[in-house]
Amino acid sequence: MDVSKMNKYHAPVHFSSFPHLTITLCGIGLLLIAYFTVAQVTATKASRSLVKDVTVATLASFFLGFGSLFLLLWVGIYV
Template identity: 50%
Template structure:
């Protein structure tokens, strides 16, 4: 049985677009997190909302950074 070459699950030409898109979404979610923290009082804050927003921002910023590195030729 002949082995198949390993290919990327995402086409290489999409890397720059994905990095810009995901970093933009991550930065917007991060900005909304900071606005939420600055405008809400300690009594009205929700731990669930903070954790969800932080996890989403982390996800998008992490994958956006990964695609930025891949687009610039740093293969990780």
């Protein structure tokens, strides 16, 4: 197995886009958390919906998780 004949690895996301992805994904996640918090504080028992609450919480978790991943990659902690 000759190393010179092997293909060079290219990451699926270019490292120059890590800052943009971090700010965008974390920003969306924080906005969803803010919406979820305001909705929980201002809603009455009758107006709450489990499906809506779980959907918003799942989306916020998804965006903050990937935002945190790209933040770690941006600062050089390769996970």
